[in-house]
Amino acid sequence: MRSLAAAITDSPTASQSLHRFVNASPWEWEPVRGQLRRWVEERTRPKAWTIGVAVVPKRGDQSCGVHRRFVPALGRTINCQVGIGQFLATSRGPIPVDWRLHLPGEWSEEKLRRRTRIPEAVHPVPAWAQVLDLADTMAADASPPLPLVVDLREYTEPDRLLLGLRQRARDFVVAVPDSLAVQLPGAVRPSGPAADRSASPISARRFLETEGELLRSVLGTSHLRPSGLTRVVTGLVRLPRGPQPQRFYRLFAEVPREGDQPTALWLTTLVHLSLEELLELASLPATIPRALRRLEGSFGLQDFEGRSYPGWHRHVTLVSAACGFQELSEVDPAGLPGTVPPARLIRAPRRPAQLPA
Template identity: 30%
Template sequence: MLDVRETSRPRRADLDTVSRACGTLLASLPRADQRRKGELYVRGLLTSPGRKTMRNLATSTDDPAAAQSLHHFISCSTWDWTVVRASLARHLDRLLSPRAWVVRSMLVPKTGRHSVGVERRYVPALGETVNSQQSYGLWLASETAAAPVNWQLSIGKGWLQDNRTRTRATVPEDEDGTTGDGAAVQAVLKAAAWGIEPRPVVMDARYSALPPLVEAFTAAGLPFLLRVSGGCTLLAAGAGQGENRVSAASAEHLLGLARAQRRPVEWIDPASPGARRTSLVAPLQVYWPSTPDARPSGPYAGSATGSTRTAALGLPLTLLGKWQTYERGVRQVWLTNMTGAGYGPLLRLSRLTRRVEADFSYISLDVGMQDFEGRSYPGWHRHVTLASVAHALRMLGTRRR
């Protein structure tokens, strides 16, 4: 397979493939002119150079009024983006055989305050406050490819309380505000209702509030693998002075006690096809306090002990530490409810975040995922939906070549 960095814009021979794919993925659009404009929009995302403004997208057509027509199709039309996303998810689930659902945050800095959901928010990864729009994408990911299939926009309740701003952005009445971790959860749960096979939810949650994620995914019966900070507090048996003692301690401290159990695991770097790497890994059983002991079903679930002690401790989890061979301190900390999975498969699942980062950088950005210039809620959702279709077509074309 070619590296995603070798992707190129569709050749003329590929345009028939784009037409056939759009015919399938956009079949839910009720009118023929909507389906035609949807295909034109996707073609523009795939072929127009530079920033994907309406003017640039219109250059892929011979219609001088195409820019205004496409703007109306995205921002003012009535077609349902959710049905298109569900169709895309089912299509890619068959073709990719994904190993995980990877949740990724997308932050788009903005200069003004009028675009939907834009507000000043502190970004821990940057260590500063940024005027920005934030959303969460759900990606179907395998070792060789990844593509987004669902999006949830983060909108604060304060932003929604300004009736004039809300009306200008055409925010629907049933949108009552979903921020941060809630948006990540909704991106997953909505996709889970589309009939695609559930996969482990993999997410970098170091800067997230863990309780909403753990409790929501547990209640939904979904396996999860979350990257957490070393300071995350968990319960562990034998972490104190005696083997029978149960105490709360930071994840980093607990993994320090498990250093002697480290074992080397080889993995292929999804971001550099063919590159083999080795990491030291150690698992440790821990417990999530104050959460009902509800385990996911399926091949990743651990065996139930039925002990009163386990039930009293809370939800049994596996804490996974990853070290580089030349470092003393733990490099990454992961938390999972897949207690029956080996640490080798868990490590390889965690590496799929690198596949998503690579494909976002080399495909999503190139097809204009962050380029929507409008201000409306429906317009944003329709744009990222068709950009996801364009991403999938670019990715699938690269795999074929």
């Protein structure tokens, strides 16, 4: 806050005013995010959206949503907040447009909720439910329907998220566990002792090994994937449970070279797309870690100094808006260079803190 305030004024109280603007002022963040999403969509025509999980280390236990969590990237358990971000996949890279703060079960305690100003309508829910909430918010905002591209293997109860997307008739390209139950495309539901054995579900990995078609696909140049040749195994399947039981889905995976680890299995509703297009979409989650590092290093994602639920949401909203502005301010809605100059980072010389005598 002090660095931001010092960039525009010498006032010794400016940083405190800026802190109050983020943490205590009453402005609503949802309309700002809706406008940000529409602004990004107009300038980039994104093809999909994906999810980024931001882990924010915390020293104490007073910040909203803070809890103990094992972080694989650090190899240890830390105190942290966890933010679930919605990113639009654009030609400029992923841009954040919406967020949810993950609240573990202990944050249902009334004392904690009052202290951090958690709204009555907000309750601890699993991460998969928050992803569905992000999808619902996008639909309610009248945004163009975009497929969700995400690795479900990173979630507990991935079948719950998959079922929620199917119930909402949302398109998706998702990495699924090897054990996901699928049915052959010609299978029918069992209706008695004489039912066709082909109706029995098998695992997704087993399906590709025994029924998948091996293809050699030529990939064009892409900002997400290098050009070259790759082998792909694929096939159409049905899902045995849930809504629309007769719908076809495409299951596919790259075939690893000898000695390599098995690759992820991807399931999609977009059966009309080419494998080249599907593989490019499937590469989107790999772009998120770098985007999160940039939000942390260049835009202060981890630098919120308050402890409240509203303050956290206003902070990540401003971080997202700053990122989107710097990436896209020179692009007009037609996708052509505009007249607005690109955003510049203003750096002020460091000043000693002006403390009262």
